[in-house]
Amino acid sequence: MRNQEGSSVKEEFLRKWIRGLRRYSCEKKNMSFLERKKAIKLSADLAMASTRDKTIRWSQALIANAASENVCIGSSSAPKKSSRKKKMMLMRRSRARVKSVKKEMSSARCIAKRLMEKRTRKLKNLLPGGESMEDGCLVEETLDYIQSLRDQIEVMRSLLTASQLIINPS
Amino acid sequence: MEQTTGVLRGSTHDDVVLESIQFNEEIRGIMAPAPAPENASSFTALLELPPTQAVELLHSPDCAPAGREPPCHVNANQKPYLLDSYGGNLTFPSNAALIERAAKFSVFAGENSSPEDAARLAPASLPGAVKNEPQETDSNPCSTQGCVSDPAVETKNQRTPKRKEREKKGKGSSKKSKGIADESSGDGEKLPYVHVRVRRGQATDSHSLAERARREKINARMKLLQDLVPGCNKISGTALVLDEIINHVQSLQRQVEFLSMKLAAVNPRIDFSLDSLLATDGSSVMDSNLTSMATPVMWPENLADGNRQHYQQQWQFDAFHQPLWGREEANHNFVTPEHSLLSYDSSANSASLHSNQLKMEL
Numbered sequence: 001m002r003n004q005e006g007s008s009v010k011e012e013f014l015r016k017w018i019r020g021l022r023r024y025s026c027e028k029k030n031m032s033f034l035e036r037k038k039a040i041k042l043s044a045d046l047a048m049a050s051t052r053d054k055t056i057r058w059s060q061a062l063i064a065n066a067a068s069e070n071v072c073i074g075s076s077s078a079p080k081k082s083s084r085k086k087k088m089m090l091m092r093r094s095r096a097r098v099k100s101v102k103k104e105m106s107s108a109r110c111i112a113k114r115l116m117e118k119r120t121r122k123l124k125n126l127l128p129g130g131e132s133m134e135d136g137c138l139v140e141e142t143l144d145y146i147q148s149l150r151d152q153i154e155v156m157r158s159l160l161t162a163s164q165l166i167i168n169p170s
Numbered sequence: 171m172e173q174t175t176g177v178l179r180g181s182t183h184d185d186v187v188l189e190s191i192q193f194n195e196e197i198r199g200i201m202a203p204a205p206a207p208e209n210a211s212s213f214t215a216l217l218e219l220p221p222t223q224a225v226e227l228l229h230s231p232d233c234a235p236a237g238r239e240p241p242c243h244v245n246a247n248q249k250p251y252l253l254d255s256y257g258g259n260l261t262f263p264s265n266a267a268l269i270e271r272a273a274k275f276s277v278f279a280g281e282n283s284s285p286e287d288a289a290r291l292a293p294a295s296l297p298g299a300v301k302n303e304p305q306e307t308d309s310n311p312c313s314t315q316g317c318v319s320d321p322a323v324e325t326k327n328q329r330t331p332k333r334k335e336r337e338k339k340g341k342g343s344s345k346k347s348k349g350i351a352d353e354s355s356g357d358g359e360k361l362p363y364v365h366v367r368v369r370r371g372q373a374t375d376s377h378s379l380a381e382r383a384r385r386e387k388i389n390a391r392m393k394l395l396q397d398l399v400p401g402c403n404k405i406s407g408t409a410l411v412l413d414e415i416i417n418h419v420q421s422l423q424r425q426v427e428f429l430s431m432k433l434a435a436v437n438p439r440i441d442f443s444l445d446s447l448l449a450t451d452g453s454s455v456m457d458s459n460l461t462s463m464a465t466p467v468m469w470p471e472n473l474a475d476g477n478r479q480h481y482q483q484q485w486q487f488d489a490f491h492q493p494l495w496g497r498e499e500a501n502h503n504f505v506t507p508e509h510s511l512l513s514y515d516s517s518a519n520s521a522s523l524h525s526n527q528l529k530m531e532l
Contacts, residue, residue: 116409
């Protein structure tokens with residue numbers, strides 16, 4: 001799939017990430033530690049997501065979430081809380097529905113189904129924008145997401161070692 | 171006398187070694203690159219193996235162009251069943267699968283139920299076939315329970331739609347990394363399908379066909395995921411595999427958080443522009459990072475001085491161009507400051523490499 005272009009993807013990701021970070025640092029001069037961490041992580045995530053096509057769902061969902069939540073690194077997290085509340089409500093409702101269905105089924109196959117449902121629900125929660133995906137789509141997206149996460153981690157780690165080496169040349 | 175016998179033995183050993191070298195070169199060249207001197211010991215090891223596995227290794231050039239060990243071992247484990255039932259006929263694995271299935275069908279056609287044979291055949295064929303058709307995992311527990319008719323019926327039902335979906339199956343098997351064995355056994359199964367087609371029309375429903383195609387696709391992707399996530403290959407059962415995958419994703423996300431925290435701690439300001447730009451080149455980011463950072467101590471001094479000047483330059487660039495997420499033209503702006511920066515240092519070879527590659531890119 002995207003195995004051949006591994007290094008170019010990483011480069012693209014790095015460039016976009018640096019761009020985003022510079023934007024943040026020009027907005028705010030002195031940021032606290034947590035703010036910086038959030039800025040770094042967010043710009044890294046967005047950069048990773050933007051390297052993927054429009055056809056890949058998790059990346060679009062990630063970008064959409066970040067845009068809709070209006071994440072300003074320095075400001076309060078009030079908008080985040082409201083969106084979190086909404087998500088909790090939705091999850092509670094869906095759980096209630098599933099529980100009522102569970103009481104009806106009791107055979108061995110249904111137990112297996114229940115296990116699978118638990119797992120797929122967990123996976124959906126992990127993946128950005130995963131709640132609206134079906135099984136086949138979910139597996140594909142997870143594949144892609146895992147590969148992207150790995151690339152992201154590699155680039156971040158190399159940047160970390162590079163900056164550490166610069167500061168401590170010994 | 172002793173010396174001559176020793177010499178004789180040595181010469182025969184040499185012959186054996188020569189044969190083993192040729193033998194193993196074929197296999198090793200395909201399976202994994204291995205140094206030559208191990209050949210003698212490996213050939214004797216081969217001899218010690220039961221003939222089944224030796225035969226399997228013989229067939230491995232046919233089966234596994236991707237060069238994976240586990241499928242060969244899986245097949246090797248199935249061989250004893252075949253040998254027992256067929257009286258030691260060592261055949262090619264694809265033909266063996268074909269023969270099994272034909273025998274099974276003939277068993278049920280004649281209704282001479284020798285359940286032991288069929289029960290032996292079923293677990294022998296099904297685990298071997300798991301490699302080829304992964305959705306038979308649900309038929310495995312049935313066979314272990316000992317109900318003979320069910321697994322055969324199920325496998326038949328699963329195969330009749332497959333005969334019609336052979337194109338989809340072709341695509342699915344091409345996605346798998348196992349290679350030729352799958353396709354050859356898939357093609358070999360055309361013959362028995364002709365008999366089976368008439369039976370059990372349940373599976374010819376369009377809905378179940380589509381469902382089975384979907385399930386095949388999902389199972390193929392699950393296999394890919396299993397290969398991607400470390401430690402998932404040995405786990406059988408989709409729920410546990412999913413657990414592993416979930417753990418893996420969670421750990422990756424945690425790593426991202428941790429790394430971003432570390433990066434925030436390392437830098438007082440989140441400006442990585444200079445060193446990161448130096449790092450990027452045509453090959454991999456990591457390699458270039460390490461090579462560039464391994465250069466002499468002159469670098470940090472240059473950077474410390476050059477930092478302020480370059481920041482001002484780059485801010486001007488940004489103010490003019492206002493980079494957005496989707497734009498790729500702005501990438502070229504990054505290259506020019508790298509040029510000027512790299513021209514400072516003349517001693518390091520890696521720097522000259524970087525600049526050359528950048529010039530090539532431009």
